[in-house]
Amino acid sequence: MGKASNEVDKYIAKAPESVRQKLRRVRLAIRQAAPNSVEGISYRMPCYDRGKVAWFALMKGYIGLYLRPPIIAEHKEELSKFKTTKSAIHIPLEAEVPIKLIKKLVKARIDKNALPKIKKY
Secondary structure (H helix, E strand, O other): OOOOOHHHHHHHHHOOHHHHHHHHHHHHHHHHHOOOOOEEEEOOEEEEHHHOOEEEEEEOOEEEEEOOOOHHHHOOOOOOOOEEOOOEEEEEOOOOOOHHHHHHHHHHHHHHHHOOOOOOO
């Protein structure tokens, strides 16, 4: 697994004690799904492969998991119990962290990133 970032450790340490374990679980799920990604901070939140794979952040009342489109749209049915946007999933703080789902979504993003880029003329 890629090297853990001290910056992400600090980000989690600044969070309220009551949500740190959930943030650690989101982090671990992403790192397990993207073991070779570079972990760091981008847009003031933890990111993986400089944001080409995923970001997560503690927000008011939820943990946001951010993935570039079209991943959310492609998994709309599986995400029906969560509030979503074009590029975000809101995991309520009172909910269990959906580890398997996070891994699936991150792997889907990695697969998309691996596809050859089509030039637009």
